[in-house]
Amino acid sequence: xxxxxxxxxxxxxxxxxxxxxxxxxxxxxxxxxxxxxxxxxxxxxxxxxxxxxxxxxxxxxxxxxxxxxxxxxxxxxxxxxxxxxxxxxxxxxxxxxxxxxxxxxxxxxxxxxxxxxxxxxxxxxxxxxxxxxxxxxxxxxxxxxxxxxxxxxxxxxxxxxxxxxxxxxxxxxxxxxxxxxxxxxxxxxxxxxxxxxxxxxxxxxxxxxxxxxxxxxxxxxxxxxxxxxxxxxxxxxxxxxxxxxxxxxxxxxxxxxxxxxxxxxxxxxxxxxxxxxxxxxxxxxx
Numbered sequence: 412x413x414x415x416x417x418x419x420x421x422x423x424x425x426x427x428x429x430x431x432x433x434x435x436x437x438x439x440x441x442x443x444x445x446x447x448x449x450x451x452x453x454x455x456x457x458x459x460x461x462x463x464x465x466x467x468x469x470x471x472x473x474x475x476x477x478x479x480x481x482x483x484x485x486x487x488x489x490x491x492x493x494x495x496x497x498x499x500x501x502x503x504x505x506x507x508x509x510x511x512x513x514x515x516x517x518x519x520x521x522x523x524x525x526x527x528x529x530x531x532x533x534x535x536x537x538x539x540x541x542x543x544x545x546x547x548x549x550x551x552x553x554x555x556x557x558x559x560x561x562x563x564x565x566x567x568x569x570x571x572x573x574x575x576x577x578x579x580x581x582x583x584x585x586x587x588x589x590x591x592x593x594x595x596x597x598x599x600x601x602x603x604x605x606x607x608x609x610x611x612x613x614x615x616x617x618x619x620x621x622x623x624x625x626x627x628x629x630x631x632x633x634x635x636x637x638x639x640x641x642x643x644x645x646x647x648x649x650x651x652x653x654x655x656x657x658x659x660x661x662x663x664x665x666x667x668x669x670x671x672x673x674x675x676x677x678x679x680x681x682x683x684x685x686x687x688x689x690x691x692x693x694x695x696x697x
Contacts, residue, residue: 412438415522417486419514420493421507423500423526424457427604431527437461439524440493445485447478449496449506470494472506479513486519500528504548504574530572533600533634536610537570541639544570550583557583561590566680568639575633581622587637588615596638602631640683652679656688666692 425431440463447470448454470478501507593616659669666688674681
């Protein structure tokens with residue numbers, strides 16, 4: 412394979428099944444002289460199996476600034492670099508975004524390759540009816556911050572997509588139920604593309620009992636998908652949050668500021684108010 416030189420290739424690697432690595436990804440990894448990896452020890456066996464002999468650069472969340480400069484230096488010298496994470500697509504709840512941004516800012520070319528992403532794999536098998544989704548990734552590990560984050564998302568009509576580790580799965584599912592309510596659908600996608608892959612859908616109110624019924628259900632890496640908020644029965648005035656929002660917009664406040672103030676006054680979800688205000692503005696223009 413002839414590769415572009417110099418260029419930074421963003422290369423997704425398998426989330427489990429090695430057969431999901433594309434031929435193009437294999438060709439790039441075998442052709443580039445440098446490979447920036449999230450964990451060089453983790454990636455070395457895969458690269459050996461592929462016959463990839465590029466020299467490795469460490470590029471993890473604690474050294475992204477330094478790693479970005481190393482990558483830029485290699486590109487400036489006319490050499491191409493492949494960027495990989497431990498599994499999945501770099502920059503999607505994995506290191507890589509800062510390196511890509513720095514490379515682009517330096518005027519160098521970035522070439523993305525399609526490939527494995529746990530969020531997309533889970534969505535394809537979830538069967539949720541919402542036409543849109545919001546990918547959040549990992550929620551905060553501290554309970555108060557996690558609940559605050561969920562409250563910001565609670566009123567959104569989109570499917571919500573989270574990642575979670577096995578040691579936090581019970582507390583995270585409990586928080587989802589407490590903040591979002593027991594009626595919404597939760598899809599638990601575990602160990603995707605691996606030997607013990609499982610995908611289970613149930614109301615949020617039943618999810619904890621299902622997980623506790625078998626300790627094996629709490630093992631592995633999770634993608635959690637929650638159905639969107641149902642349409643609110645706001646009555647004729649559209650609810651207190653929307654009523655206040657309309658008044659603030661009528662006074663000439665910018666959309667962002669009006670949504671922020673309406674949230675502070677009524678407690679309604681700020682993101683939902685902001686999206687409602689944008690929708691009203693589009694309706695007025697049409």
